[in-house]
Amino acid sequence: MITEGEKIFNFEIKVKLKEGILDPQGNATLKVLKRLNFSVEEVRFGKSVNLKIKEENFEKAKQKAEQIAYEVLSNPVLEDYEIMELDEE
């Protein structure tokens, strides 16, 4: 339930492998794309996670999203993440 003063904020969090870390899934896909004669140079996979966060204001929601992305959704040894705000529906 949304109480007074709270809103839902939408975020998309993209988690991807850091530069230089071998992405076997990407490599396998690259090979097939090359075989099909597409002029592709590199394929890197990542994942996208959408979050709806209920908070008083945007800043607080953004902070939560940041915390979730850093502490749970990514492993800093091999992944980077990027947070994007999605328009309200």
Place this chain on the structure above:
Amino acid sequence: MDKLTAGVVVFPGSNCDRDAYFALEENGFKTRYIWHDFDQALNYDLIFIPGGFSYGDYLRVGALARFSPVMKSVEKYVLQKRGLVIGVCNGFQILTEVGILPGVLTVNSSQRFICEDVEIKVNNFETPFTNNIDKKVLNLPIAHKEGRYIIRENTLEPSQIVIKYVENPNGSFEDIAGIINKDLNVFGLMPHPERACSKVLGNEDGNLIFQSIRRYLSSGQSVKN
């Protein structure tokens, strides 16, 4: 002397917990299962974090198990040096996610699930987990898709690399198959010693690890710490 006790942590999705139980009992440990919701102090001589697919391996391997209440207790257990912890396969992945062991494990460079017996070189015989091993090369089964060990800015001391693959099956950094923490009380490895612990299974090399643990826990003499 009282019998040594071992606890096998069970997460939703663990599937090597029974193998671990069997292997520990075979090696003379009084063994109990510990459910992942258990959040009290752990009073065992040994904690075994088994392989499997904790939480379906969703998000990343081992990532969700890290937040189970029992892992808080395991962290305390390690910090207070109450006993030894061994994490096998998914257990190793969980220990790296928690940060008890450095680095991380990710998809094999072949992108394949590998299930076979491999040869492992013992690189350090002076740990609580290897002090009773009497051969240089062991034969142990592996079964994983995410076993490629990666570490950023290598902070490992050479002695922390306890076992290495003779022929690297998954693209692990430095052929690493298993590492130990600096305090020498936590060992994580991808091969499954608990699946190689009985004549019936045709392979008993895993017992050398369990015997080392027993020897260390009962005497503690063979290890300089």
